[in-house]
Amino acid sequence: DAMVIQNPRYQVTQFGKPVTLSCSQTLNHNVMYWYQQKSSQAPKLLFHYYDKDFNNEADTPDNFQSRRPNTSFCFLDIRSPGLGDAAMYLCATSRDTGGGYEQYFGPGTRLTVT
Protein backbone atom coordinates (compact mmCIF):
# COMPACT_ATOMS: atom_id res chain seq x y z
CA ASP A 1 0.00 0.00 0.00
CA ALA A 2 2.86 2.34 -0.87
CA MET A 3 1.54 5.87 -1.22
CA VAL A 4 4.48 7.77 -2.71
CA ILE A 5 6.70 5.69 -4.94
CA GLN A 6 10.03 6.75 -6.32
CA ASN A 7 11.93 5.03 -9.10
CA PRO A 8 14.64 4.09 -9.28
CA ARG A 9 15.82 3.93 -5.67
CA TYR A 10 19.43 4.25 -6.82
CA GLN A 11 20.58 5.98 -9.98
CA VAL A 12 24.09 6.32 -11.33
CA THR A 13 24.72 8.77 -14.14
CA GLN A 14 27.75 10.22 -15.81
CA PHE A 15 28.85 13.81 -15.53
CA GLY A 16 26.83 15.83 -18.02
CA LYS A 17 24.49 13.00 -19.03
CA PRO A 18 20.80 13.92 -18.60
CA VAL A 19 18.90 11.90 -16.04
CA THR A 20 15.23 11.65 -15.06
CA LEU A 21 13.90 10.61 -11.68
CA SER A 22 10.32 9.47 -11.29
CA CYS A 23 7.70 9.89 -8.58
CA SER A 24 4.17 8.54 -8.49
CA GLN A 25 1.44 8.76 -5.88
CA THR A 26 -1.74 6.87 -5.08
CA LEU A 27 -3.14 9.55 -2.78
CA ASN A 28 -4.67 11.75 -5.48
CA HIS A 29 -3.05 14.77 -3.86
CA ASN A 30 -3.00 18.13 -5.58
CA VAL A 31 0.53 19.06 -4.64
CA MET A 32 3.78 17.29 -5.48
CA TYR A 33 7.19 18.46 -4.26
CA TRP A 34 10.81 17.68 -5.06
CA TYR A 35 13.46 18.07 -2.36
CA GLN A 36 17.22 17.66 -2.62
CA GLN A 37 19.05 16.24 0.40
CA LYS A 38 22.83 16.19 0.26
CA SER A 39 24.83 14.05 2.64
CA SER A 40 24.42 15.20 6.26
CA GLN A 41 22.42 18.20 5.09
CA ALA A 42 18.84 19.29 5.51
CA PRO A 43 16.35 18.50 2.74
CA LYS A 44 15.89 21.56 0.54
CA LEU A 45 12.84 22.27 -1.59
CA LEU A 46 13.60 22.59 -5.30
CA PHE A 47 10.07 23.19 -6.64
CA HIS A 48 6.51 22.02 -6.40
CA TYR A 49 3.44 21.59 -8.55
CA TYR A 50 -0.03 22.61 -7.44
CA ASP A 51 -2.10 20.69 -9.97
CA LYS A 52 -0.50 21.81 -13.23
CA ASP A 53 0.95 25.04 -11.83
CA PHE A 54 4.71 24.89 -11.47
CA ASN A 55 6.35 26.80 -8.61
CA ASN A 56 10.10 27.11 -8.65
CA GLU A 57 12.12 28.07 -5.56
CA ALA A 58 14.20 31.18 -6.22
CA ASP A 59 17.56 29.50 -5.74
CA THR A 60 16.91 26.29 -7.70
CA PRO A 61 19.47 26.04 -10.52
CA ASP A 62 18.21 26.07 -14.11
CA ASN A 63 19.80 22.66 -14.53
CA PHE A 64 16.81 21.20 -12.65
CA GLN A 65 13.48 20.91 -14.42
CA SER A 66 10.25 19.12 -13.64
CA ARG A 67 7.24 17.74 -15.44
CA ARG A 68 3.86 16.65 -14.18
CA PRO A 69 1.94 14.98 -16.99
CA ASN A 70 -0.99 13.97 -14.75
CA THR A 71 -2.07 13.97 -11.11
CA SER A 72 -0.24 10.76 -10.29
CA PHE A 73 3.19 11.33 -11.79
CA CYS A 74 5.91 13.90 -11.43
CA PHE A 75 9.41 13.80 -12.92
CA LEU A 76 12.65 15.51 -12.00
CA ASP A 77 14.97 16.13 -14.94
CA ILE A 78 18.58 17.07 -14.42
CA ARG A 79 19.80 18.34 -17.76
CA SER A 80 23.55 18.21 -17.19
CA PRO A 81 24.39 16.61 -13.85
CA GLY A 82 27.50 17.81 -12.12
CA LEU A 83 29.37 16.14 -9.29
CA GLY A 84 27.68 18.58 -6.91
CA ASP A 85 24.27 17.21 -7.83
CA ALA A 86 24.94 13.89 -6.17
CA ALA A 87 22.31 13.67 -3.45
CA MET A 88 19.16 11.97 -2.25
CA TYR A 89 16.12 13.32 -4.10
CA LEU A 90 12.89 13.16 -2.15
CA CYS A 91 9.43 13.44 -3.61
CA ALA A 92 6.52 14.44 -1.39
CA THR A 93 2.81 15.07 -1.85
CA SER A 94 0.12 16.91 0.06
CA ARG A 95 -3.56 17.50 -0.44
CA ASP A 96 -3.08 21.24 -0.36
CA THR A 97 -0.40 23.75 0.51
CA GLY A 98 -0.09 25.36 3.90
CA GLY A 99 0.97 24.20 7.29
CA GLY A 100 -2.04 22.11 8.20
CA TYR A 101 -1.59 19.70 5.31
CA GLU A 102 0.81 16.86 5.95
CA GLN A 103 3.48 16.20 3.36
CA TYR A 104 3.89 12.50 2.60
CA PHE A 105 7.38 11.55 1.51
CA GLY A 106 8.61 8.80 -0.75
CA PRO A 107 11.71 6.74 0.10
CA GLY A 108 13.94 8.84 -2.13
CA THR A 109 16.25 8.23 -5.06
CA ARG A 110 19.95 8.33 -4.34
CA LEU A 111 21.77 9.85 -7.30
CA THR A 112 25.45 9.20 -7.90
CA VAL A 113 27.33 11.19 -10.55
CA THR A 114 30.54 9.66 -11.89
Place this chain on the structure above:
Amino acid sequence: GEDVEQSLFLSVREGDSSVINCTYTDSSSTYLYWYKQEPGAGLQLLTYIFSNMDMKQDQRLTVLLNKKDKHLSLRIADTQTGDSAIYFCAVLNNQAGTALIFGKGTTLSVSS
Protein backbone atom coordinates in the same frame (compact mmCIF):
# COMPACT_ATOMS: atom_id res chain seq x y z
CA GLY B 1 16.07 33.60 5.45
CA GLU B 2 15.00 31.06 7.99
CA ASP B 3 17.68 28.98 9.66
CA VAL B 4 16.96 25.82 11.65
CA GLU B 5 19.63 24.31 13.88
CA GLN B 6 19.81 20.94 15.62
CA SER B 7 22.50 19.06 17.45
CA LEU B 8 23.77 16.24 15.24
CA PHE B 9 23.90 13.27 17.59
CA LEU B 10 22.17 11.93 20.69
CA SER B 11 22.86 8.64 22.38
CA VAL B 12 20.58 7.16 25.06
CA ARG B 13 19.94 3.86 26.75
CA GLU B 14 16.78 1.87 26.16
CA GLY B 15 14.07 2.90 28.60
CA ASP B 16 15.46 6.39 29.15
CA SER B 17 13.86 9.56 27.84
CA SER B 18 15.35 11.29 24.81
CA VAL B 19 15.16 15.02 24.27
CA ILE B 20 15.99 16.39 20.85
CA ASN B 21 16.34 20.15 20.57
CA CYS B 22 15.88 22.58 17.71
CA THR B 23 16.23 26.34 17.35
CA TYR B 24 14.92 28.50 14.54
CA THR B 25 15.33 32.12 13.57
CA ASP B 26 12.05 33.27 12.00
CA SER B 27 9.60 34.30 14.67
CA SER B 28 6.84 34.26 12.03
CA SER B 29 7.06 30.48 11.74
CA THR B 30 3.54 29.21 12.11
CA TYR B 31 3.87 25.42 11.98
CA LEU B 32 6.71 23.42 13.49
CA TYR B 33 7.23 19.76 12.70
CA TRP B 34 9.17 16.72 13.74
CA TYR B 35 9.99 14.13 11.08
CA LYS B 36 11.66 10.75 11.50
CA GLN B 37 13.85 9.13 8.86
CA GLU B 38 14.87 5.50 9.17
CA PRO B 39 17.67 4.06 7.03
CA GLY B 40 16.61 3.70 3.41
CA ALA B 41 13.20 5.23 4.04
CA GLY B 42 11.55 8.56 3.40
CA LEU B 43 10.63 11.16 5.98
CA GLN B 44 7.74 10.25 8.24
CA LEU B 45 5.81 13.00 10.00
CA LEU B 46 5.77 12.27 13.74
CA THR B 47 3.94 15.30 15.05
CA TYR B 48 3.56 19.01 14.57
CA ILE B 49 2.62 22.00 16.66
CA PHE B 50 0.97 25.23 15.72
CA SER B 51 2.67 28.38 16.92
CA ASN B 52 -0.17 29.35 19.30
CA MET B 53 0.50 26.22 21.37
CA ASP B 54 3.17 25.66 24.01
CA MET B 55 2.95 21.91 24.29
CA LYS B 56 1.53 18.94 22.49
CA GLN B 57 1.53 15.36 23.73
CA ASP B 58 0.94 12.29 21.62
CA GLN B 59 1.51 8.97 23.38
CA ARG B 60 5.27 8.75 24.05
CA LEU B 61 6.00 12.02 22.25
CA THR B 62 5.91 15.45 23.86
CA VAL B 63 6.63 18.61 21.89
CA LEU B 64 7.50 21.80 23.72
CA LEU B 65 7.59 25.19 22.02
CA ASN B 66 9.22 28.26 23.54
CA LYS B 67 8.36 31.05 21.13
CA LYS B 68 10.30 33.67 23.04
CA ASP B 69 13.54 31.70 22.67
CA LYS B 70 12.52 30.19 19.30
CA HIS B 71 13.22 26.77 20.70
CA LEU B 72 11.42 23.52 19.92
CA SER B 73 12.03 20.19 21.57
CA LEU B 74 10.86 16.63 21.11
CA ARG B 75 10.82 14.34 24.10
CA ILE B 76 10.49 10.60 23.55
CA ALA B 77 9.54 8.75 26.70
CA ASP B 78 10.70 5.17 27.32
CA THR B 79 12.97 5.21 24.28
CA GLN B 80 13.18 1.90 22.41
CA THR B 81 15.79 0.54 20.01
CA GLY B 82 13.21 0.98 17.26
CA ASP B 83 13.37 4.72 17.86
CA SER B 84 16.91 4.81 16.48
CA ALA B 85 16.72 7.08 13.43
CA ILE B 86 17.42 10.60 12.23
CA TYR B 87 14.98 13.19 13.55
CA PHE B 88 14.41 16.38 11.57
CA CYS B 89 12.94 19.57 12.86
CA ALA B 90 11.15 21.61 10.18
CA VAL B 91 9.33 24.94 10.24
CA LEU B 92 6.89 26.66 7.94
CA ASN B 93 6.02 30.31 7.66
CA ASN B 94 2.51 30.12 6.26
CA GLN B 95 2.74 33.65 4.92
CA ALA B 96 5.98 33.02 3.08
CA GLY B 97 4.91 30.10 0.94
CA THR B 98 5.01 26.37 1.02
CA ALA B 99 8.65 25.57 1.67
CA LEU B 100 9.37 23.54 4.77
CA ILE B 101 12.72 24.62 6.16
CA PHE B 102 14.50 21.66 7.67
CA GLY B 103 17.31 21.33 10.15
CA LYS B 104 20.18 18.96 9.36
CA GLY B 105 18.76 16.23 11.55
CA THR B 106 19.70 14.64 14.87
CA THR B 107 20.85 11.03 14.77
CA LEU B 108 19.38 9.22 17.77
CA SER B 109 21.18 6.07 18.81
CA VAL B 110 19.49 3.83 21.37
CA SER B 111 21.54 1.14 23.07
CA SER B 112 20.10 -1.84 24.93
